[in-house]
Amino acid sequence: MFLMWLLGLGPLLFCISASADNLTFHIGSVTGILEDLEYHLKGPPDLTMTELFQELECCQSELCQLFLGPVTSVSSDLPYLSEQQIIFLKHLVNHKVDGSLVEHGVVLTPDGTTVSFSPLLAGIAAGFKRRHETTLLDTPLITDPSNSSNVELHLALDPLYATTIAMDLGKAFLLFHTKQTQVALGPNGCWDSISAPQKFTLMGPPSHIPDAFINGAMDGFILGTYLAAKADPISNISSLLNDYYGGEGLEGESQIRSNFRQQNFEALVSKEKLRKQVEISLHLLWRLNETSPFFEGITSEELMFLANQAVEEFMALFVECPAIIPRCMWGARPYRGTPTQLKLPLAFVYIHHTHTPAKPCRTFASCAADMRSMQRFHQDVRGWDDIGYSFVVGGDGYMYQGRGWHWVGAHTKGYNSKGYGISFIGDYMKVLPDAVDLELVKNNFMQCAVRGAKLQANYTVYGHRQMGHTLCPGDRLFQEIETWKGFKRRCFMDNGVHRCI
Structure with a gap:
């Protein structure tokens, strides 16, 4: 991953790299594994999420647990799943792009788009966390992040924004600003096979968050918001994903499915709040990495400028522009x-x-x-x-x-x-x-x-x-x-x- 230097922790959801040669990288493979897990656990869906986080070691970093809460499951393995299934999931939650421009940790969906599993999973986890909070407080107002304490910055970050798009969007523009990447956002890519996808190759130089990561982040935000606001708990995660990707839509609403992620994301996200969340994320990273050469000579004003630029370009390219299926x-x-x-x-x-x-x-x-x-x-x-x-x-x-x-x-x-x-x-x-x-x-x-x-x-x-x-x-x-x-x-x-x- 591009940011192993950052916090010494890598991305928020970072797991062991593994290969999975016999399962195709389609969302149907993921929902199939989840159905097996849910059948054996026979518990609420948030228990399934906890078990996944524990087994896949997805939330071991202090920063991740700060946003999503500590992993408390007593189980250390999932005997209900085969070794191949666990390896497959571990591969999926390790999002990265290798030297040959192959993007790992992504799956093809029935709507013809590709999503990264890490931010999708993070958004679902953040939605469960928000749902179980007994008191929902407004995000503290931080007028000047440069003069706020680390604790204040932590509290000002909304877990749903931070774990899906805000933190990584800030990182993407920081890397572009410091010339570590050739592009700030994107690109899209092509699968080797639509019927049995195994390899997804990008069409150009990668940013920290290619199109598939952004799709997964938007879906994670939409599903997390849905879970947090839903009056009745969902029965299981696999049904949630099946309804959203290729099904009739959440609660049978055809417009609330992945085909319309841009419209639904735009309806849920305040542009000003996203800008503030990206700015606070950059200030927190700066505070925790002041000795890093990537922050050498940078000012609070420059971080504010990067946050503004990041949100303007992201919203223009991935929310306001139409999604186009490539040839x-x-x-x-x-x-x-x-x-x-x-x-x-x-x-x-x-x-x-x-x-x-x-x-x-x-x-x-x-x-x-x-x-x-x-x-x-x-x-x-x-x-x-x-x-x-x-x-x-x-x-x-x-x-x-x-x-x-x-x-x-x-x-x-x-x-x-x-x-x-x-x-x-x-x-x-x-x-x-x-x-x-x-x-x-x-x-x-x-x-x-x-x-x-x-x-x-x-x-x-x-x-x-x-x-x-x-x-x-x-x-x-x-x-x-x-x-x-x-x-x-x-x-x-x-x-x-x-x-x-």
Whole structure:
């Protein structure tokens, strides 16, 4: 791990490294092991969590026990689990990236995203801890962390924030600031196999918290908050995870599942509180490591600046920007030939619907199948180099990468190099896409593209029908985009007739 120097303790949840060759790194493997454990323990779910922490040696550090409480279980092993199962779990809670950019301690979920198990587990543990506290006090107000005692700083840290995202987000920007990492956040990666995942390789230089860690941290925060606030205790942890990942959602609410982690995290997290939690985390680390060269010459003002920068970039990239499933995850064929680079920033966004498939996909498996089908049609029937669209909106809460941010597409004849082609899966002549899918494009995508200098701030939105002879993107969807910021009428001559549409 990047921070073995920090506190001399490593990350908050650090366990022995091990290999697990015969279990696939899918969340289903985790829930299967938990079901075995819960069957034998026959106790409340927090007992399962205590047993896991004891066996996996996950909370041995003083800092971890400060946040999550001391490990008090009298058991030192789990005879109900096989050696292979225990090795598998120990591998999962040891999050790290090796020299070949393989990220360890992560699992694939049914929604097509990858999560780190450590912050997920920490969030669940923090949720149980908060639930069992007899008195819930507001976080003490720390106006000047540099003049606060270590005890005051400890008390000011909310365990749920600290163990999932705040502490590691602060570390990530400290490492980037001191040039120990090339990037502050990310990147995403690709599995060697979707059906039997074993190796997850990052697409670029790693930060302290790659995308999978951030996904796990957000999920840990969401589930921890849910557990702390739930009126009735849950029956077991495995059901909680099954409902959240790939199930019907928590308590049957389809929007409270991993597909919508960004929206749910944003609804739960105060940006100002997160900023304060990151700032206090950095001051605590500074106080405990004043002799470390990483803190040499650093000031309280610089730590405040790092906290502000960390929260602004994190919220922009991982909460406000849409989550995009990369090509490697939906099983894209290679691009045929050599792609042409777009000249950024672009000035236009062209809205499409697929028409065929005619219905929106609702799961990663069906959306990925639709993407592969469209790519085959575009390459094999139309003879294009690749799927034509820049990005595609599934009905599962995600956007899917087509030709992406940098390659010229084949979506709007005569205008492919001038703008991004965004298509909604489905036929929208008479109905609209779901509100959450519209929001992904109308606000999240547009703002993200402008912020990232991919799209001009004064961008123009057109429907495909405005650029050629087509009914795309459907009558009802076209009526919708007429209300969007940036939409403009387009006037042109059509067979000698002046038309405006």
